Amino acid sequence: MKAAVVVFPGANCDRDLAVALRAAGFDVAMHWWKDAGLPQGLDVVGLPGGFSFGDYLRCGAIAARAPAMDGVRAHAARGGLVLGICNGFQALIEAGLLPGALMRNAGLRFVCRTVGLETAGRSPFTHGVPPTLRLPVAHHDGCFVADDETLARLKGEGRVAFRYAPGENPNGSMDDIAGVLSENRRVLGLMPHPERAADPALGPADGAALFAALAGAGAGAPA
Amino acid sequence: MKARVTVTLKPGVLDPQGAAIAQALGGLGFTGVQGVRQGKLIEIDLAEGDAATARAEVEAMCEKLLANTVIETYAVEIA
Numbered sequence: 001m002k003a004a005v006v007v008f009p010g011a012n013c014d015r016d017l018a019v020a021l022r023a024a025g026f027d028v029a030m031h032w033w034k035d036a037g038l039p040q041g042l043d044v045v046g047l048p049g050g051f052s053f054g055d056y057l058r059c060g061a062i063a064a065r066a067p068a069m070d071g072v073r074a075h076a077a078r079g080g081l082v083l084g085i086c087n088g089f090q091a092l093i094e095a096g097l098l099p100g101a102l103m104r105n106a107g108l109r110f111v112c113r114t115v116g117l118e119t120a121g122r123s124p125f126t127h128g129v130p131p132t133l134r135l136p137v138a139h140h141d142g143c144f145v146a147d148d149e150t151l152a153r154l155k156g157e158g159r160v161a162f163r164y165a166p167g168e169n170p171n172g173s174m175d176d177i178a179g180v181l182s183e184n185r186r187v188l189g190l191m192p193h194p195e196r197a198a199d200p201a202l203g204p205a206d207g208a209a210l211f212a213a214l215a216g217a218g219a220g221a222p223a
Numbered sequence: 224m225k226a227r228v229t230v231t232l233k234p235g236v237l238d239p240q241g242a243a244i245a246q247a248l249g250g251l252g253f254t255g256v257q258g259v260r261q262g263k264l265i266e267i268d269l270a271e272g273d274a275a276t277a278r279a280e281v282e283a284m285c286e287k288l289l290a291n292t293v294i295e296t297y298a299v300e301i302a
Contacts, residue, residue: 058291065288094291101294108239145236145294172239 001215003044004031006072008063011050013085013195020198021046024211031068038071044081044214045072047088049138049193059102059141060090069095081124081217082187086139089179089189098180098189099154100146105139106172112138114204116165117178117192121158123185124217125210133206135192137170142191144173144180154180161188224269226281227300230290231262265289274301 003026007014018028021044029039033052038045053062063069069091076082076097084092092098105111114136119129146154151174154160162179169176171191179190194207232238238260245259267284271277281299290297 057288061288061291101291103237103294104239106237106239108243143239172237 001026001043002029002039002041003027003046004029004038004042005046005048006031006033006066006068007048008033008050008052008066008087008091010052010054011048011087013049013087013193016193016195017046017048017085020195020207020211021214023198023208024215026215031071033063033066033068036067036070038068038075042075042080043217044083045075047072047082047084047091048195049086049088052087052091055087055141058090058094060087060092060094063087063091064094064096073097076182076187079184079186081214082182083125083214084187084189085193085195086137086142086191089191090141092187092189097187098182099150100144100180102141102191103143103145104141105143105170110138110140111142111170112136113170114197115170115178115192116168118163118165119161120163121161121181121185123161123181123188125181125188125213126161127213127216129209129213130206132165133209134197134204135194135207136196137192138196139171139191142171142173144171144177144191146174151175157183159183159185162190162192224271224274224277225302226267226269226277227302228265228267228281228285228289229262229298229300230265230285230295231260231297232294233296236294277301 159181163176194210197207241259
């Protein structure tokens with residue numbers, strides 16, 4: 001199973017994501033943002049957390065227009081799996097691969113803590129993931145917003161992958177949304193960081209289930 | 224030519240920064256503030272000499288990068 005992690009200037013979770021993917025059984029290539037063509041035969045592309053391009057203009061806006069995103073779009077169009085975490089989620093939204101927008105946290109503060117989540121949608125990313133889990137969040141711009149029509153579609157089609165547990169919404173996101181899926185359910189963006197909670201040696205490892213799900217999906221995917 | 228692009232949140236989109244500014248202004252004694260919306264101003268120097276062409280080019284920039292049209296609107300001034 002092959003994965004690539006796209007490395008943007010200012011990303012800071014790229015190596016954590018690679019470690020988590022390798023632990024789940026993936027061969028991982030680090031892919032520089034200037035290179036348009038991704039490696040051949042990828043099962044999964046990961047967009048890491050961090051502060052790509054200094055969060056200038058809007059979080060993820062410049063990363064979303066980077067040459068590597070042409071490859072990510074092509075991979076997604078082929079039905080490949082794409083996982084965007086935190087700043088990677090922001091980039092997927094800015095690239096138009098996921099709907100809605102991520103705005104400044106309602107409380108205006110950078111939020112850095114572990115929050116409770118509920119697994120809401122069925123997808124290759126959530127197969128076997130427990131119905132509730134706890135993952136760290138660390139972001140300033142994670143307030144998910146969408147117009148009424150988009151929100152109704154996301155809910156109606158079961159494309160909300162994760163919700164913050166009741167009373168634990170850290171950023172004011174509509175409907176407590178923490179992660180959303182693309183129409184074909186093969187692109188996931190989420191604000192919490194599963195890769196930061198994927199190794200039991202470093203504390204709770206609830207995030208490992210998500211990478212195990214990906215490994216299962218990757219193993220069953222056509223080459 | 225020079226272009227000034229003003230990017231603002233669409234009406235109805237919650238603006239927590241604008242709300243914080245309004246609250247701070249109230250705290251400073253500016254009691255008449257009924258609302259604040261925060262946006263951003265982007266100034267661009269262009270080689271183009273024709274105003275209509277420059278405007279079209281800057282509007283394309285807005286659509287492609289400068290504004291997130293899901294939540295923001297933009298206005299272009301050419302001078």
